[in-house]
Amino acid sequence: MNGSAALSPAATRALLLRLGHHPRKKLGQNFLIDGNIVRKSVALAALSPGESVVEIGPGLGTLTGALVAADARVHTVEIDSRLAAHIAETFGDHVDPLHGDAVENPIGTLQTAFDESFSVVANLPYAITSPWMEALLAGPLPHRMVLMMQKEAADRLTADTGTGSVGAVSIFLQSAFREETRHAVARTCFYPAPAVDSTLLVLALRKVPLRFPREAREAVRRVFTQRRKQLRALAKNDPLLGPWWERARERFALSPTLRAEAVPLPAWQLLATPDKP
Numbered sequence: 001m002n003g004s005a006a007l008s009p010a011a012t013r014a015l016l017l018r019l020g021h022h023p024r025k026k027l028g029q030n031f032l033i034d035g036n037i038v039r040k041s042v043a044l045a046a047l048s049p050g051e052s053v054v055e056i057g058p059g060l061g062t063l064t065g066a067l068v069a070a071d072a073r074v075h076t077v078e079i080d081s082r083l084a085a086h087i088a089e090t091f092g093d094h095v096d097p098l099h100g101d102a103v104e105n106p107i108g109t110l111q112t113a114f115d116e117s118f119s120v121v122a123n124l125p126y127a128i129t130s131p132w133m134e135a136l137l138a139g140p141l142p143h144r145m146v147l148m149m150q151k152e153a154a155d156r157l158t159a160d161t162g163t164g165s166v167g168a169v170s171i172f173l174q175s176a177f178r179e180e181t182r183h184a185v186a187r188t189c190f191y192p193a194p195a196v197d198s199t200l201l202v203l204a205l206r207k208v209p210l211r212f213p214r215e216a217r218e219a220v221r222r223v224f225t226q227r228r229k230q231l232r233a234l235a236k237n238d239p240l241l242g243p244w245w246e247r248a249r250e251r252f253a254l255s256p257t258l259r260a261e262a263v264p265l266p267a268w269q270l271l272a273t274p275d276k277p
Helices: 009-019 035-044 062-069 081-094 125-136 149-158 166-175 216-225 231-233 241-252 265-272
Strands: 052-056 071-076 095-099 117-124 144-150 177-185 198-205
Touching: 009 081, 035 062, 035 117, 035 144, 035 177, 035 198, 052 062, 062 071, 062 081, 062 117, 071 081, 081 095, 117 149, 125 144, 125 149, 125 166, 144 149, 149 166, 149 198, 166 177, 166 216, 166 265, 216 231, 216 241, 216 265, 231 241
Parallel strands: 052 071, 052 117, 071 095, 117 144
Antiparallel strands: 144 198, 177 198
16 A cells, blocks of 8 residues: 555556556546645645545545545545445555545545534545535535645635626635635646646635525525526515525615625625524
């Protein structure tokens, strides 16, 4: 078991050949081949000995090995059956592997109460970044996340309100987490090299994270699916959005012609606390 170094491109190709596996573009299978990025990811996670860590899409296990070497208890979620079997065989009792869909199992096999501490460290498959994030935010929250993702996805998730990039998941994420730092990652750090730029994003749980109840999340999504419409039209006759919109307009002196992307984050957060004055 190699616990510290990333596989070289040649070693990665050799392992894939041994496993009889071809990287699947549909699943976003771009494997890390840069040891510096692996070490940086683990260092940024600032793990405590024995800490529970969730890893999404472990692939060939490069990051998994580094997490195990850091004395973490790793819970992996891998949808590819061949790679899931490889992780289970390679790391044995050092990991709690799950062969399944990370959107349906955002923290894998980890059984945790809402107030227990855990981290997420992952090279996220690009296709599931937003749906996985939204699924994660509906359950127990990690105190820290170190996530490799497509740069465009990182920009959307952390976009300021008032920009065209902000969306429903941006609202949910930024209400619970703050961005601590980010690092650009070259395409050459992966095999095969992706056609997009990547970002290593570090998110820390806020002291008082704000969660959106299910009905509130659905309401925010409804608004952003019709983002070209004015809020007053969308809120009219809506039993949840109507009272919220009147309250938000009064509290923040909002124009009645605003569209979703222009509503400030604190106004959206009123939807998460409808009973507070």
